[in-house]
Amino acid sequence: MENPASSSALLDAARSGADGSELLDIDLPSTFRAVYTLKDEVGVFEGQDDKDVRRSLHVGDVAMPELAPDEVVVAVMAAAINFNTVWSAIFEPVPTFAFLEKFGRQGWYGARHDLPYHILGSDAAGVVVRTGDGVKKWKPGDHVVISPSYVDEEDHGSYDDGMMSETQLAWGFETNFGALGEFCIAKANQLIRKPAHLTWEEAGSNTLCAATAYRMLVGRHGARMKQGDVVLIWGATGGLGSYATQLVRNGGGIPVAVVSSEEKAALTRAQGCEHIINRSELNLGDQGFRHPKAGRVLGEAIRNLVGEDPGIVFEYLGRETFGTSVYVAKRGGTVITCGSSTGYKHEYDNRFLWMRLKSILGSHGFNYNEAVEVNRLISLGMIHPTLSAVFPMEEAGQATRAVQTNQHVGKVAVLCGATKEGEGVTDQALRDRIGETRLNLFRR
Structure with a gap:
């Protein structure tokens, strides 16, 4: 798949592997192409059942902002498409311009x-081309992925857990100036060394989901x-x-994976998941997991596989599954x-929580250390x-639509500065040891 070439000399140099001094010799462009929503289109989907994100996502030139010292x-x-891009594009649960207005009251930055x-966009991989005066660790030419956790170092709470x-x-x-553009602006404490054996599109699609799962399960x-x-995993191919x-x-x-088709079951099995x-084989009818007997049916299916109930339920679907999870x-x-991708107003029978001493634990995103740790596991090939x-970036609306309508498995990426797939690998030996089959399992 090809991506139309940019006229930006700086982008061309970064693409071709120019070193830091070469990148600094090239002017930062005043504009660049990006994927964005428009404030004056908030409300465009009111009263409509199908809120097609292809209507609200635009690709065009935007201004390069001034850089802060950090x-x-x-x-x-x-970059990658995450469900928060879907929420942004349908202006729910609140228009993200409300976040930008609030942020806008915090000084010039x-x-x-x-x-x-x-x-928009919260996952990216690319090349550092400029650093603010206060940046110490990173320099132009560094290959990085970007953690989407945006933390103020002057907030005391961030020193215990970001x-x-x-x-x-x-x-x-x-925040503005996200991943889905030829350039993005990030704080230096969002940067992580790119896994050297991965292509740009592979490296740019991991951090948000992988680190979120890491915090939920491991951190x-x-x-x-x-x-x-025993861990019950809803939507195991998502x-x-x-x-x-x-x-x-x-x-x-011991993962117990819930999937919606035999095709997805085969994919999960290929990942090494046995249970x-x-x-679709549980015969719960139109109510699905909101059926009054869904918990008993699923519980019996789990015990038939592993002989016991799950100690951990990995939950992110929300309304449709939460009562069954409890x-x-x-x-x-x-x-x-x-x-809560299926709705954030949950119902569950509280008797099964308090009388059986269960816990519901909220987990949101991840801190910088967790993002670095999961990328270390990726860099090690684990x-x-x-x-x-x-x-291609011109089809970012279609990419987001695929996520919106669940017409995908795993992750969906968008080429921004890369002109084609397969670029960015700097450790071919490690890639060869891992093998293309394992690295491209979800693309078969």
Whole structure:
């Protein structure tokens, strides 16, 4: 798949592997192409059942903002579509311009973000081309991926856990100048060394979902999975579920994957997951997992596979599954939740929570250390990308539509500065040792 070449000399140089001094010799462009929503289109979907994101996502030229001392400009080679891009594009649950307006009241650095357009995207891989005066660790020419956790170092809460900071934001969702453009603006403390054996599109599609799953399952702020734990994973071939399955297996847990088709069951099986439940075979009718007997049916299916109830339920679907999740968790078990893609108003029978001493644990995003740790696992070849499709930037609307309508597995990437797929590998030997089959499992 080809991506139309940019006229930007700086982007061309970054693409071709120019060193830092060469990049600094080339002027930063005053404009660049990006994917954005428009403030004056808020409300365009009112009263409509199908809120087609292709109507609200635009590709065009935007202005290069002024750089703050703790920031960098990255030439984005590839980015990924996450569900927060879908929320942004349908202006729900609130229009993201409300976030930009709030941020805009925090001095000149915030005011830069309060614009009539919002450049979206929370996952990216690319090349650093400029650094602010206060940046010490990073330099032009560095190959990086970007953590979407946007943390204020002056907030005391961030020193215990970045996610406990009251001012923590999701980059490209609650801030402007996100991943889906030829260039992006990020804070230096968002940067992570790019896994050298991955292509740009592979590297740019991991961090948000992989690190979210890491925090939920492995990190000290989540369910703290241990060896032998049975973990029920909803949507095991989705962006979050596909990394959760790998993390559970690597950590000595026992994943039980819920999927919606035999095709997805085969994909999960190829990941090494032995215990799989195809929800279409549970005969729950139109109500699905909101059926009054769904918990009993699913619980029996889990026990038939592994002989016991799950100690951890990996939950991010929300309304459609949450009541069942609470029911099937074992006595003293944990339902850990990071989202509600099917709706955020949940119903569950509280008797099964308090009388069986279960816990519901909220998990949101991840801190910088967790993002670095999961990328270390990726760099070691222990966790692999789950990329299934790649689109050129001009088709970012279609890429987001695929995620909106669940017509995908794993992750969906967008080429921004890269002209074609397969670029960016700097450790071919490691890639050869891992093998293309494992790296491209979700693209078969």
